[in-house]
Amino acid sequence: MYHRTELQEAFNRFLKAQQLIKNPSQLYEPVEYALDSGGKRIRPVLLLMAYQLYHEDIDNAMSPALGLEMFHNYTLLHDDIMDKSAMRRGHPTVHSKWNDNVAILSGDVMSILASQYVLKAKKNCQLLLERFNQAAIDVCEGQQYDMDFEQLKTISEDEYIKMISLKTGALLAAALEMGGIVADAPVDDIRKLYDFGMKMGIGFQLQDDWLDCFGDESKLGKIIGEDILSEKKTYLFIKAYELADNAQQNALDHAFKTHDLPADDKIQFVLDVYRQLGLDELIKQKSDAYFDDAAAALKAIQVDEARKEELYKVLNYLKGRSF
Numbered sequence: 001m002y003h004r005t006e007l008q009e010a011f012n013r014f015l016k017a018q019q020l021i022k023n024p025s026q027l028y029e030p031v032e033y034a035l036d037s038g039g040k041r042i043r044p045v046l047l048l049m050a051y052q053l054y055h056e057d058i059d060n061a062m063s064p065a066l067g068l069e070m071f072h073n074y075t076l077l078h079d080d081i082m083d084k085s086a087m088r089r090g091h092p093t094v095h096s097k098w099n100d101n102v103a104i105l106s107g108d109v110m111s112i113l114a115s116q117y118v119l120k121a122k123k124n125c126q127l128l129l130e131r132f133n134q135a136a137i138d139v140c141e142g143q144q145y146d147m148d149f150e151q152l153k154t155i156s157e158d159e160y161i162k163m164i165s166l167k168t169g170a171l172l173a174a175a176l177e178m179g180g181i182v183a184d185a186p187v188d189d190i191r192k193l194y195d196f197g198m199k200m201g202i203g204f205q206l207q208d209d210w211l212d213c214f215g216d217e218s219k220l221g222k223i224i225g226e227d228i229l230s231e232k233k234t235y236l237f238i239k240a241y242e243l244a245d246n247a248q249q250n251a252l253d254h255a256f257k258t259h260d261l262p263a264d265d266k267i268q269f270v271l272d273v274y275r276q277l278g279l280d281e282l283i284k285q286k287s288d289a290y291f292d293d294a295a296a297a298l299k300a301i302q303v304d305e306a307r308k309e310e311l312y313k314v315l316n317y318l319k320g321r322s323f
Helices: 004-017 025-036 042-052 059-083 100-118 125-149 157-182 187-214 235-243 246-257 263-276 279-300 305-319
Strands: none
Touching: 004 042, 004 059, 004 305, 025 059, 025 100, 042 059, 042 157, 042 305, 059 100, 059 125, 059 157, 100 125, 125 157, 157 187, 157 235, 187 235, 187 263, 187 279, 187 305, 235 246, 235 263, 235 279, 246 263, 263 279, 279 305
16 A cells, blocks of 8 residues: 555645646646645545545546645635635735636636546546535535625634535545545445544644644645635634623724734734633634544444555644645
8 A cells, every 4th residue: 555645645746747737828827827826636536545545546546636636725825715725735826916807717727627527537437426526516615605604793613614515624524535436335334434534634624723823834835824815604603603791892893993003913803812712722622622533433334444544644744734
């Protein structure tokens, strides 16, 4: 069996072998730029890992793995436009390097190329495409919920978890599910692979919320507090209003509603309230609980535990990541 880094290297070689730049080059160069700008390759590697639970040769799973990574990066192109983000993975975003129109159109072609790569699988193509399309719909629904939240004064914790299960969890769950489908795994195992990915994805996003506020800028490749500056209703934001007393709520309202407050002051102001409420610890506990549920789902899959070792490593890596 291949280790995670070996799978990542094998996937990168496969990606490099693809002739992604065609004419018109202005359409395809941003596609290659987006795919070459780093990233942890979590989703394609998870698909390959799920596949190798049942088969040694991973070649048959490479095309759908690239399809999934292509789709993920397409969503990032459009997310960066919506969020007006200037940097991604320590590099200028596509829309800031080119322009919004280029990023939108290049993103569109990436979404179509993604489906084409998924269909290059040699087994269970129809089911694979159905599950891929459902995951794509889930991601779009999650993004819409996220945008809807911007207009709402209060969001419940359950509503937030539903949103991130769609926006983030669905694609990680699909990666593992699709790996099982390509491998022709038992139906019950495929369901458990999906559950493993979903729980891990929710934990991953909660951890992202933590990192945005309490992470290390030099490791993240972006400034701390972007979610605060954009006034995103993250888990931290939601729990802060739920747990705050009147004085703390007034402090938060002052920070979020006074738009002439300097950015650094706004970030520090909100972080101080988050820490007073113990949210830096609370969100880590919540994230860890989902990672633990993911581990339980992985354990339930009817495959020898030794074959799951790399998936356990990924789970632990994500749980302990600092960027």
